[in-house]
């Protein structure tokens with residue numbers, strides 16, 4: 001990939017892009033590990049079941065954190081779209097999808113208690 005980029009850009013410029021991209025992916029991965037941990041805890045506590053992996057609210061939001069807004073966060077950064085990566089990616093991932101997943105699990109826990 002660097003060979004392609006350096007056809008037009010300096011090595012420093014192209015490396016800078018990939019360094020920044022790696023940092024964005026590292027940030028995303030922290031959120032993903034947290035989200036995945038929440039789902040595993042919910043299975044262990046019996047808040048949701050593994051019968052169908054994508055039928056319960058928490059499972060759907062878990063999927064969206066990876067594949068929907070999470071993909072926009074990672075791919076937005078890889079395609080040099082900071083506004084898209086931030087608002088459609090990071091903000092939707094954390095404030096909408098992860099937030100709704102946490103709310104759903106807290107509600108289930110409160111009801112079952």
Ligand code: HEC
Nearest residue numbers: 001002004005006007008009013014015016017018080081
């Ligand atoms: C064919 C020449 C060419 C190649 C190959 C190329 N670029 Fe560019 N790149 C440009 C030009 C021209 C611009 C400026 C476009 C503009 O300002 O509208 C640009 C802009 C950019 C920007 C700034 C984007 C922004 O929104 O400010 C980054 C970062 C970048 N390129 C990284 C890369 C990387 C990484 C690669 C390899 C995957 C790459 N480029 C391959 C020509 C190229």
